[in-house]
Amino acid sequence: xxxxxxATNITWHQGIVTREDRERLNGHQGAVIWFTGLPxxxxxxxxxxxxxxxxxxxxxTYVLDGDNIRHGLNKDLGFSPEDREENIRRIGEVxxxxxxxxxxxxxxxxxxxxxxxxxxxxxxxxxFIEVYVxxxxxxxxxxxxxxxxxxxxxxxxxxxxxxxxxxxEPENPEIAIDTGGLSVDECVNLIIRYLEDHDIIKxx
Amino acid sequence: xxxxxxATNITWHQGIVTREDRERLNGHQGAVIWFTGLPxxxxxxxxxxxxxxxxxxxxxTYVLDGDNIRHGLNKDLGFSPEDREENIRRIGEVxxxxxxxxxxxxxxxxxxxxxxxxxxxxxxxxxFIEVYVxxxxxxxxxxxxxxxxxxxxxxxxxxxxxxxxxxxEPENPEIAIDTGGLSVDECVNLIIRYLEDHDIIKxx
Numbered sequence: 001x002x003x004x005x006x007a008t009n010i011t012w013h014q015g016i017v018t019r020e021d022r023e024r025l026n027g028h029q030g031a032v033i034w035f036t037g038l039p040x041x042x043x044x045x046x047x048x049x050x051x052x053x054x055x056x057x058x059x060x061t062y063v064l065d066g067d068n069i070r071h072g073l074n075k076d077l078g079f080s081p082e083d084r085e086e087n088i089r090r091i092g093e094v095x096x097x098x099x100x101x102x103x104x105x106x107x108x109x110x111x112x113x114x115x116x117x118x119x120x121x122x123x124x125x126x127x128f129i130e131v132y133v134x135x136x137x138x139x140x141x142x143x144x145x146x147x148x149x150x151x152x153x154x155x156x157x158x159x160x161x162x163x164x165x166x167x168x169e170p171e172n173p174e175i176a177i178d179t180g181g182l183s184v185d186e187c188v189n190l191i192i193r194y195l196e197d198h199d200i201i202k203x204x
Numbered sequence: 205x206x207x208x209x210x211a212t213n214i215t216w217h218q219g220i221v222t223r224e225d226r227e228r229l230n231g232h233q234g235a236v237i238w239f240t241g242l243p244x245x246x247x248x249x250x251x252x253x254x255x256x257x258x259x260x261x262x263x264x265t266y267v268l269d270g271d272n273i274r275h276g277l278n279k280d281l282g283f284s285p286e287d288r289e290e291n292i293r294r295i296g297e298v299x300x301x302x303x304x305x306x307x308x309x310x311x312x313x314x315x316x317x318x319x320x321x322x323x324x325x326x327x328x329x330x331x332f333i334e335v336y337v338x339x340x341x342x343x344x345x346x347x348x349x350x351x352x353x354x355x356x357x358x359x360x361x362x363x364x365x366x367x368x369x370x371x372x373e374p375e376n377p378e379i380a381i382d383t384g385g386l387s388v389d390e391c392v393n394l395i396i397r398y399l400e401d402h403d404i405i406k407x408x
Contacts, residue, residue, distance in 0.1 A: 016252060017259045025262065048220060055221045058229065060264065062305040072327075073297040093277040094298060101266040101307065123276075 022102025026060050028201045030099035032124045033191065036111045036170060037133030038162045039148060040140040042179035043108040046133060046187045051106055053188050057204055062098055064091055065108040079159045085116055092120030099124055104200070112161050114168040127200055131191060132173040137162050139180045226306025230264050232405045234303035236328045237395065240315045240374060241337030242366045243352060244344040246383035247312040250337060250391045255310055257392050261408055266302055268295060269312040283363045289320055296324030303328055308404070316365050318372040331404055335395060336377040341366050343384045 023029050033050070035043040044065050051061045070077075074090055077083040088111050098105035111117050121128045140162065141149045152160035159165040170176075175194055177187040195201045227233050237254070239247040248269050255265045274281075278294055281287040292315050302309035315321050325332045344366065345353040356364035363369040374380075379398055381391040399405045 017255055017265070021259065022264075025259070025264075051221055055225065055229070060226075060229075060305075061221070062301070064301070068301060068304070072300065073294060090277060090294075094301065096276065097266070097268070097272060097298065098302075098305070100272070101264075101302070103305065 019100050019102060026102045028059050028104065029127055029199070030102045031104045031127035031129060031195070031200050032095045032099050032120075033104065033106045033129045033131060034095070034111070034117065034120060035106065035108045035131045035133055036117060036173075038135060038137060038140045038167055039110060039160070040143045040145065041133040041135040042184070042187075043110075043133045046131075046177065046179065046184060046191075047106040047108040049184045050188045050191055053192060054104060054201070057201065059104055059201060060102065061104045061106065063106045063108060064094060064098075069094075069109075079165075081113075084113065088113070088116040088120060092116075092123045095120065096123050099127065104195075110161050110167070112165065112167045114170070117170070127198075129175065129191075129194065130170055130173040132170045132176040133179055134176050135179045223304050223306060230306045232263050232308065233331055233403070234306045235308045235331035235333060235399070235404050236299045236303050236324075237308065237310045237333045237335060238299070238315070238321065238324060239310065239312045239335045239337055240321060240377075242339060242341060242344045242371055243314060243364070244347045244349065245337040245339040246388070246391075247314075247337045250335075250381065250383065250388060250395075251310040251312040253388045254392045254395055257396060258308060258405070261405065263308055263405060264306065265308045265310065267310045267312060268298060268302075273298075273313075283369075285317075288317065292317070292320040292324060296320075296327045299324065300327050303331065308399075314365050314371070316369065316371045318374070321374070331402075333379065333395075333398065334374055334377040336374040336380040337383055338380050339383045 019030060035047050037043050047063050047065065051063050054061045069091060073094065074087050077087050088109065091107055091109060095105045095107055117130065144150060148157060148160065149163065151157045152163040161167050175191060177190055179187060196203045223234060239251050241247050251267050251269065255267050258265045273295060277298065278291050281291050292313065295311055295313060299309050299311055321334065348354060352361060352364065353367065355361045356367040365371050379395060381394055383391060400407045
């Protein structure tokens, strides 16, 4: 943080609040926790449960997901490969702003392309944590809470990841969680432990 | 905040952290402080000085300005009327996310069109504070720290607000500050008083 603002009429000096200042105030580091996986793999569920746990510990967090992004910032984008790329580009940029604000931001999007996820990582060189929400296609398809797999199988939805559009698995994710075998709490605890071990949050 | 997460293997219930929860944790409300005015009117300077003051009071804040938006999220946009509209649309959407995260977000962009600012206001019905950074064109042009007015006068920059592109003054801004007559500190104090009087932040 720069020097005190001078109380005169002419100075245009300014105090700049840095990421480090904000992290000090918050008592934890800013970070991007990037969930990726098939539709219905549990990305959003785990992200919100993790946020809840972090919030209880007094951390500043925010979840970016389809609800607040696809109906807002990215409502002009569809599901073509080009639009998916721009969707993820913008999410990577917004995540960067939140991390710079000292917040632990959780993104919960299919983000099917490896190259797009790598771009998001490059934008966020500090504390980018890719979480592969691994789950067999059969299990995801059985869950199908919104009936989207069924519609995709009937051809009523085009370019649906896992059915008619590709999903490229992460090769070196920081964390992989199998939501077919683990409970939500177990998934959350794995990620919490990672954050503690990497001094992103304090041990509770 | 919802009930405790059930520690069983099957529940997909989740605690949802709300804006109100975050505001309670932060000790102040989320808000959008929307600076608008001519190039070199002092938007960014006042925004950063205000952020510094708020930070000293323990508030969670963030400034969106040309430096972090035009080179990032909106680097695909130019200065045509359509691109300016999309620029402001995206900033309004990102500001909404930050306010929802319980943060006092300050946006420092020319935002020359009344209709675009109104859209940003509609997106943010709670605590949208339009700050008109009023300053005579002659004064702005004299400051011209980056020599942009000079270039615009020579025709080297097209569609430059105040010279070759229009600026539509706010009709009913929450706050108007004349940076030609007031010091930076005086501008900051006016805005701080507004925030205190409207219970967005606590009186110090």
